[in-house]
Amino acid sequence: MTESQTLQRIHEQAVEEFLEKGFRGASLREIVKKLGVTTGAFYGYYKSKESLFDALVEPHARKLAEIYATKLNEFNALPQEQQIAMMSAFSKAGILDMYAYAKDHRDAFRLILLASEGTRWENYIHDLVKKEFESTHQFYEMIQQEGQRALNPTLSHILVSGMFSSFFELIIHEIPEEEGLRCVEELYAFYMAGWRRLFHLPGDQV
Amino acid sequence: MTESQTLQRIHEQAVEEFLEKGFRGASLREIVKKLGVTTGAFYGYYKSKESLFDALVEPHARKLAEIYATKLNEFNALPQEQQIAMMSAFSKAGILDMYAYAKDHRDAFRLILLASEGTRWENYIHDLVKKEFESTHQFYEMIQQEGQRALNPTLSHILVSGMFSSFFELIIHEIPEEEGLRCVEELYAFYMAGWRRLFHLPGDQV
Amino acid sequence: MTESQTLQRIHEQAVEEFLEKGFRGASLREIVKKLGVTTGAFYGYYKSKESLFDALVEPHARKLAEIYATKLNEFNALPQEQQIAMMSAFSKAGILDMYAYAKDHRDAFRLILLASEGTRWENYIHDLVKKEFESTHQFYEMIQQEGQRALNPTLSHILVSGMFSSFFELIIHEIPEEEGLRCVEELYAFYMAGWRRLFHLPGDQV
Amino acid sequence: MTESQTLQRIHEQAVEEFLEKGFRGASLREIVKKLGVTTGAFYGYYKSKESLFDALVEPHARKLAEIYATKLNEFNALPQEQQIAMMSAFSKAGILDMYAYAKDHRDAFRLILLASEGTRWENYIHDLVKKEFESTHQFYEMIQQEGQRALNPTLSHILVSGMFSSFFELIIHEIPEEEGLRCVEELYAFYMAGWRRLFHLPGDQV
DNA sequence: GATGAATGAGCCTTCATTCAT
């Protein structure tokens, strides 16, 4: 069953309004007014402004987190030597999977990135960063050799943060499939080279 | 004469409220209530909620942009060979200067980064990214050798974006001076290595 | 369909409040409180205090100005001799038409006359006076005979001003139809006699 | 002793502000701000906004009412035949005296006429009109001859109202002494002729 | 005389939400 036409139009208009003014600045009455329907109509579909935002964001936010978690688990399940050989949860396959999903649901991630202040999604990216940060350190500790200095947590935090920022810039902007993929690969290579040096690992073929 | 005590307390409380709820979500009444004064008292100091935000942000936002612009101009004034030797406007000296300033005025940049939606500062970081992006391409064109491929603008955009994100993470969080400096240097080295590869330049000592 | 009962009650109460306190002194909250509704209810009908005032005033103000302009145009279209014979745009037919309309929409004109300070209607009467003043002088110039002195513009201004004041006093106060009409006629005769003398015209039968 | 310079400047600025925005719309803080002083300074001179308006208006409003009353009393003290011979309380001498005073204190009367809504002076003109109306009727009753119709009170009210409007237009506008006087005389003649007809009196030399 | 910080009440307006129809 496809969603009702009214519902679909609400979604489209809501995305526009939220992106333009942010969750807090967006006006429900403005959304429905532009659609030529009334607030009552809206409340037949959702019970609040927040639940509308949620409906737009939640499925895709969850799915992306799942993709990330799945790849991470697969990686963690590998024997240690293989982990070293393939490196990092944010491995090529993982980032490509994430990109493949996110690029098809741009609006949801735009909302998270650009309009989620005041919702439960305002920390979504931070949470992703945190998980990646933790898995990075876990990995480093595993491969850390005697006498090697600890990984500077502040440094790794800001690097992971920048990495995700770069990645999501690719989602925010409308970029043709092919070029997007190329950029993801280059972004991956860019960071991988940097990480390997920080990890005291020899360069590898990615 | 130093600023009145009430004004100072308004500043402190405002920073807290803005950071917690964003510019739009922040309530002037809430700010003054926590101070134990009335809205009228506030309007003796500022003529609007926006002008309060501005007062907190503008001087430091301007100064940082100046520091950036100054370094960029200095770099552009260099003869071509020296530019190549020292590379990129976001060079080590520049980024250190910016850090030295920004770390002393964390609140202003936190406000820009975390609470500026709905103000004229909401594009501040984007604008910095854009300038850096342009100067990067300008530099690349200068050094581009025959037969070399153009720099992928999408890639460079997302990298610059990530670089600034990393940098400002350092500002957002309270980090001891010494460690902050170390991170800036490492961040610089991390990116410089990546850029040099993209620019087809030999590695250098930074 | 007739206007909603709430809207009608808003109108009635607004007229009362505006007349009592003037546009500036009137309080929207007071108006709705007396109606037993909330301010939100009001803003379902009008988008501002000014637009409420406008809705009460505009249609009738415009119509009266039209009636005046129409009569004036008719008069100006007459051949010169006939104009002299019938005299002045503020002629009997015109003033009677204006009275017939205005007496049925007293509230609108009361608002203009007694409560319009701070609105775009505050100069409505002055503008009418100005138009009549100009048409009066135009007429005088047409009939002016060689050697006759010019009409004193200050004098004619204050007379026109007084004439309109008298006329609108009739509108402000609740006066039975029949008596109102008689007064308009007498007012007309009163002024006509005076003007004819100033114009050096022989008395006429009006 | 002349008034302090600050006080004088308050007066000048207040007149300007009141005339521009009306009593209700005028802002005390705006007045003092333009003067470069503080509200505290103002409250050293007056105890309220209303009392400032009063100070500007009251002396001249009272004086003009006195001039009017004095002339009226003088007239009423005359024997009946003389009253008939000279006619009307608003006689030539009276109106000239009023003009002589009012023209020298334009600002006070401008305030009454244009900016008194919300003050105790908002009915000043109406009150003058009322007194004149009463004295007119009193006079008419005295001279009324058997079989003559009563003076239509509505008509006389609107005529008196118009007469005062004309008169005060002369005060509102800055008019050179000589021309103002001429206009008063002509205004007097204009109305006198009309009244005489309504009173069934023969024309006279004015 | 004058300052200037502060009050407290009030203003117009907008909002998400409800509910009888």
Next chain:
DNA sequence: TATGAATGAAGGCTCATTCAT
């Protein structure tokens, strides 16, 4: 499904006025 009138709370802001200095 949808209407649309209404709620009640909150918002930013301005005002005349006070008072310790």
